[in-house]
Amino acid sequence: MEPPTPPLPITDALTEPFWAGARAGRLVIQRCRGCGLYIHLPRPVCRRCQSDDLGHEEVSGRGTVYSFTETRKAFHPFFVERVPYLVAVIDLEEQPGLHLLSNLVRVAEPDVRFNMAVRVAFEELSPELTIPVFEPVPA
Amino acid sequence: MSGRRVAIVGVGYSKVGRHSGLSERHHAAQAALAALADAGLSVTDVDGATTWGGDAIDFAHMLGISPLRWHLNVGVSPAFISPAVHAALAVAAGHSEVCMAWRIMMQQPSSAALAAGGVTLGAPSMSDTQFAYPFGDFSPTQWAGLLMNRYLHETDATEEHFAEFAVTQRGYAALNDDALQREPLTVEGFLDAPYISKPLRLLDCDYPCDSGSAVIFTTEERARDLRQPAVLVEASALSAIHNMSFETLPDMVRTSPAHCAEVLWSRTDLTPADVDCAQLYDGFSFITFQWLEALGLCPPGMAGPFVAAGETRLGGAMPTNTDGGACNVGRRHGANFCIEATRQLRGHCGPRQVAGAEVAVWANAVGPFSGAMLLTRG
Numbered sequence: 001m002e003p004p005t006p007p008l009p010i011t012d013a014l015t016e017p018f019w020a021g022a023r024a025g026r027l028v029i030q031r032c033r034g035c036g037l038y039i040h041l042p043r044p045v046c047r048r049c050q051s052d053d054l055g056h057e058e059v060s061g062r063g064t065v066y067s068f069t070e071t072r073k074a075f076h077p078f079f080v081e082r083v084p085y086l087v088a089v090i091d092l093e094e095q096p097g098l099h100l101l102s103n104l105v106r107v108a109e110p111d112v113r114f115n116m117a118v119r120v121a122f123e124e125l126s127p128e129l130t131i132p133v134f135e136p137v138p139a
Numbered sequence: 140m141s142g143r144r145v146a147i148v149g150v151g152y153s154k155v156g157r158h159s160g161l162s163e164r165h166h167a168a169q170a171a172l173a174a175l176a177d178a179g180l181s182v183t184d185v186d187g188a189t190t191w192g193g194d195a196i197d198f199a200h201m202l203g204i205s206p207l208r209w210h211l212n213v214g215v216s217p218a219f220i221s222p223a224v225h226a227a228l229a230v231a232a233g234h235s236e237v238c239m240a241w242r243i244m245m246q247q248p249s250s251a252a253l254a255a256g257g258v259t260l261g262a263p264s265m266s267d268t269q270f271a272y273p274f275g276d277f278s279p280t281q282w283a284g285l286l287m288n289r290y291l292h293e294t295d296a297t298e299e300h301f302a303e304f305a306v307t308q309r310g311y312a313a314l315n316d317d318a319l320q321r322e323p324l325t326v327e328g329f330l331d332a333p334y335i336s337k338p339l340r341l342l343d344c345d346y347p348c349d350s351g352s353a354v355i356f357t358t359e360e361r362a363r364d365l366r367q368p369a370v371l372v373e374a375s376a377l378s379a380i381h382n383m384s385f386e387t388l389p390d391m392v393r394t395s396p397a398h399c400a401e402v403l404w405s406r407t408d409l410t411p412a413d414v415d416c417a418q419l420y421d422g423f424s425f426i427t428f429q430w431l432e433a434l435g436l437c438p439p440g441m442a443g444p445f446v447a448a449g450e451t452r453l454g455g456a457m458p459t460n461t462d463g464g465a466c467n468v469g470r471r472h473g474a475n476f477c478i479e480a481t482r483q484l485r486g487h488c489g490p491r492q493v494a495g496a497e498v499a500v501w502a503n504a505v506g507p508f509s510g511a512m513l514l515t516r517g
Contacts, residue, residue: 004256009269018270041267041384067292067391069284070337074254075277087276087336089285089386097389103274109337114292131273 004077006125014042017056022130027061027120029092029100030054038095059094061120063134066091066099070109078125084109090118090134106135142231145372146362146517149178150478152317153351155469163193163243164201166351171202171239174353179366180237185355187235189213189222191472192243199239209235215383217395218242218420218473218503219352220510224375226356227512231372237357242474246347250335253277267384280344282385283423284336286506289391290425291338296443298338301424302329303447305342305466308421310452312463314491320346320467343424345465352474354481362517369517370484373409373498376402381507388506395509396433396502403511404435409498411435414513416483416493417457418476418501421464426505431459434500434511458493473503477512484516 011019014030021028030042034051038059045052068088074080086104091097104112105121118134125131151173153166161169167190175181182202187209188195195210209229213221219242226240248258259277271277290296306326312318324342332341362369378399381388388394404410411434419430428442436457437445445451451459462468462479471478480499482488502511 007272009273010266011269012266015266015269040387041270041382067285067289069281069288069339070334071275071281071284072334072337073250073278073280075250075281076259076272076275077254077256079275080254082275084337085275087274087281087285089391099387099389101271101274101276101384101386114289125273129273133274 004080006078006129007076008129014044018042021056021058022122022132025122026058027132028056029059029094029098031057038092038098040098040100059092062117062137063090063092063100064115064117065104065112067114068104068112086112088134103131103133104135105133143233144359145227145230145356146359147354147370147372147477147481147514148357148362148365148367149174149180149355150481151175151177151353152471152478155319155348155350155471157348158246159349161349163245164198166243166349167193167198167241167353168202170241170351170353171198174239174355177367178355180355185237185239187226187229187238188241189226189229189238190241190243191216191219191222192241192245195241198241204239209238217377217508217510219471219477220473220503220512221377223354223477223512224377224510226354227372227375230356230358236361237355240354240356242352242472244350244470244472246349250278267382270384271386276386278336279422280335280339282506283343283425284339285386286391287339287343287423287425290428293392294440294443296428298330299326300443300447301343302326304424304427304451305329307446307449307452308460308464308466311461311491312467314489315463315468318463318467319348319469339423342466345422345470346467348469350469350471352471352478354474354477359517368485370481371515371517373513373515374403374406375510375512376406377510378402379508383507385506392429394429394506396430396505396511399502399509399511400433400435403513407513409513413498414457414500415496416461416480416499417459418461418480418499419459420473420476420503420505421460421466422470422472424466427460427464429505430502431457434502453491453493461488461491461493476501476503480514484514
């Protein structure tokens with residue numbers, strides 16, 4: 001039997017830069033050229049200045065753990081063999097409240113701390129899909 | 140609420156159950172007929188219909204409610220409060236004399252069925268799932284785990300407080316013939332149940348089922364002539380502060396209920412001290428905790444100790460979720476809290492009656508969006 005495949009993002013012009021960036025090993029977030037606001041999730045207009053002049057920029061990949069949860073149940077065939085795994089919200093350093101949903105890797109759940117420093121890494125789930133994940137910054 | 144004074148005059152449930160085998164239309168018909176019988180109204184009295192789940196126009200036609208002067212199908216929104224508020228507003232504005240509000244909720248596939256493939260959970264919002272699914276984030280239990288964990292981090296609450304909450308709710312359920320889960324529960328029993336998305340345990344979640352709920356709104360004047368003691372809508376509020384990505388909320392502890400409560404209290408001369416019982420959404424247990432704090436029914440960050448001290452039990456400072464909550468009566472998506480608030484203000488709750496209840500608040504949802512309604516005995 002074929003191994004299960006990961007859920008693939010169905011991208012469009014607004015979201016493709018995030019996924020193309022991940023395949024290239026870069027964390028790319030949408031940003032307003034008018035006022036500089038980072039926007040995630042990507043949108044066709046800036047909620048702060050209403051500009052539609054929006055681009056995408058690589059960010060540092062540094063942030064802190066805002067919240068996390070250890071998923072114990074699988075809700076999709078691809079993740080059956082991966083439970084338990086850590087789903088986390090990363091507070092990216094570029095802007096207060098700029099939150100990105102991701103996974104924590106190379107750390108066990110009891111060792112995760114709120115606000116701990118993390119940095120981006122990349123995990124290839126399939127030839128088509130690489131996701132940005134986060135790991136603790138070594139002390 | 141500006142315009143005409145509005146009353147709740149009829150409430151009803153369908154035959155609620157686990158994979159009931161009934162369609163949305165069955166649940167809508169059963170709930171509507173129960174609500175009409177409760178009110179002493181007939182289908183010819185009804186001229187307005189709102190729903191989340193199914194189609195209000197279809198339900199009305201099926202029941203012989205025709206013609207409609209007001210109708211609305213609500214999309215993704217803060218549970219039952221949305222069709223309820225829009226029904227109440229239609230009556231207040233004179234667009235409807237008697238308006239039926241439904242919430243029809245069909246049970247989602249189990250995690251086992253999802254893990255086996257072939258079925259998926261309904262996608263919440265346009266293309267945004269691409270920023271969740273590839274990371275293994277599919278289920279509301281996962282954003283709930285994130286919000287609950289941050290709540291535990293920022294407040295005085297502990298996992299044991301959530302156990303006390305579940306035990307308290309089960310105690311109410313034992314006094315409610317409508318509840319699906321009524322067997323005794325202990326703190327140990329709660330803590331022994333598996334984590335779904337740690338720190339969220341199985342019994343932090345509401346109980347999946349098929350359900351139909353219906354509530355009938357009309358004018359205060361008309362309510363005086365009907366079968367039940369009138370229950371009046373004192374104030375209501377809807378709130379939204381973010382898109383439907385719970386995971387990217389900038390603040391997971393002070394979410395939409397905090398804003399919603401501000402709006403609600405700005406629309407009434409009543410205050411939190413006037414409230415006799417609270418019926419607060421418990422799709423996940425921490426949601427009730429957020430509401431207790433948001434509404435000012437306990438101090439900020441103190442819902443856990445408040446619950447553990449027994450303040451939400453009968454005889455406590457704020458009897459809360461007196462029907463047993465959706466954890467025990469089943470997932471009626473907030474409609475049970477409207478119906479229980481109404482029954483408390485009628486004085487019809489038997490062994491779980493809050494003595495002399497004159498003011499009740501019920502509230503739905505959390506995170507991006509929410510709504511609340513303040514009711515008084517007529």
